[in-house]
Amino acid sequence: MCVEDKVDGDCNFMKCVHGMFIKMPGCPAGQRHQKYPDFACVLIEDPDACVPDGSSIPLTQPKCTEDKVNEISCTFMKCVHGNFIAMPGCPNTLRHRKDGDFACVSLDHPDVCVPAGGLTTDKIITDPDPCKSNPCLNGGNCIGSLPPQQTYMCVCNSAYSGQNCEIGNACLNRPCLNGGSCTGTSDGYICHCLQNVNGFSYHGPNCELKSQSLSKVCADLPCRNGGTCHASTTGFSCTCYSGFTGQFCELSSSAITDQCQTSSSSRIADAEECQRFYDCSLVYTIYVPLHFKQHLDECIYPQMFNDITNKCDNFTNVNCGSRKVFVDGCDYSRNKPVPGHSEPCTIAYPSCRNKDDGLYEHPNKQMTPNYIKCFMERMMGIYQCGEDQYGVKKYFYKGICTSQYQIPKPEGGRLIDCVSLGDGYYPDDGITKRYITCINNVATVHDCNYPLEFSPVYKACMFL
Structure with missing residues (x-):
């Protein structure tokens, strides 16, 4: 089992994927992988270039x-301070001279350098990065090779597979029972259960629960004092006349205090809001919190109070009847800010109202690693992207976690505009050991070997 990437004795770059080494495409002619730290393709003369076992090339290159x-x-x-540094190349129709001033000359010049394999005027590669189009879906990481191979491989998270991470693995085992259909998500899957089939409906995370058809649930008239019965797949709820409350409309409003005096363990659904309930064991002795009253409590967002089980429950399992339903976390009383003493509620509970199920950029923390998950217009959680291969936090960008080096600077990323800047060596803002090369309008990230840092003046890694 491997734990990290490496370059083997034949100078092949071996990628560690899920504990197993995968041999990646090699470097172009005249180049080899670095021995460390990022195994980039460098010229054979580079002091950090890998030396194959048994090679006649000396381990230490002469100054x-x-x-x-x-x-x-x-x-x-x-030649900079005794070490060779590869400089940006000539335009596509030119090559360096072999000697003299090494100027860029036409391909038919008598002193033009002829690379190994001869000159070619085949199709010019203008975009050597096969990962630039983000071919890996559903948060998969793209690993690409340099020309001439220009191939890529997607490393998928555990919920997906396929060449481009397009297949939801969680649905392959058919977890949804009783004819339910499965939809893969980044967290696993969601089952869509059949309803009203032969007098029965199905529900539960895997459609494993069976209930009677809705027409039979209220047949026994369970709601008292003129209350109206509302059937659901999980049971029923009662809409009570004014002045009455409780699961069966059996309590008058004044009876809540009386019942709590009789039984300190009782729980009673609030007649107005579905997430609130009366808990007789909860007694406010010093002061009653803002937006609350004696014995009144509230479920944690996005749960609702189930008046069948008398517990806070997943909102998909609760029939609120005529009780008011809130989909925004900031409408819950416990989440409303205290004036002058807290940050806006939408920082901790951004709204998913009118949004389809899926992942979205945190509306109050744009161009950051933060993103939210929406389900049935509820905000189910706030998450953060991990780091890229350079140890820099990814940003949630256009629906997926993306390396900052793939996001243009004007949009808040670290990708420089090589078309405007031209070929050359450029510092990476705020990271002194790192620099970016622009060659043929393509940006490539490099790290200086420790303890060297990149000098914007000399365009080289140096002791600074």
């Missing part, structure tokens, strides 16, 4: 004294 052009790849190598 350079002057610039040169690499004879294999025709890359211009700048």
Whole structure:
């Protein structure tokens, strides 16, 4: 079982995926993977380039004294403080001269450098990053190779599989019973249960529960004092006349205090709001909280009070009848801010009203790792994206967690505009060990080897 990536004895980059090594596509001609830290493709002359076992290439490269052009790849190598640094290449229709001033000349120039394999005028690759289009769906991570292979592999989270992480794994085992249909989600799956089939309906997380048809539930007239019965797959609820409350409308409003004096363990549904209830064991002795009254309590959002079980329950299991139903967490009394003493409620309970089921950017924390999950217009939780391969927190961007290096700077990310800046070496704002190269309008992230830092002046990793 592997725990991290590595470069093996033959200089192959081995990606550690779910505890197993996967051999990734190799580097272009004239380049090898770095031994560390990010295993990027560098020129063979680079001091950090991997040396295959048994190779005649010395482990320690001699210090350079002057610039040169690499004879294999025709890359211009700048000698800086005794070490070669690969510089941006010529335009697609030109190559460096082999000697002299190493200027960019036409392909038919007598002194033009000819790379290994000869010159070619085949289709020019303008976008060498196969992951740029974000082919991996449902939060999958894309691992791409450099030209000439230009392939990619998706590493899917446990809930999905397929070439592009398009298949929801949780539904493969058919967890929904009694004819229910399954929909895969990032957290697992959701079952959609059959209703009113041969006098019965099904419910529960896996459609495993069976109940009578709704027409039979209220046949025995369970609601007292003129209350109206409302049937549901989980039982029934009563809409009471003014002045009465309780599961069966059996209590007058004044009777709540009397019942609590008789039984301190009683729980009674509030007649107005579905998430509130009276708990006789709850006694406010010093003061009654704002928006509450004696014995009144409230379920934690987004739960509702089930007047069948007399407990706070998943809102999908509760029939509120005529009781008011709130879908926003900020409408719950316990979440309403105390004036002048707390931050806006929407920070902790952003609204999912009028939103389809799914994941959304936190509306109050845009262009950050924060995102929310919505289900049936309820906000089910606040989550954070993890780190990318560079150790930088991903941002929730266009529906998925995305590396900041794939988000343009004007939109709040760290991706520089190579088209405007041109080919060259550029610092990464706020991270001194890191720099970004622009070659043929494509940005690539690099880290200097510890303890070196990138010098924007010399365009090189140095002791600063």
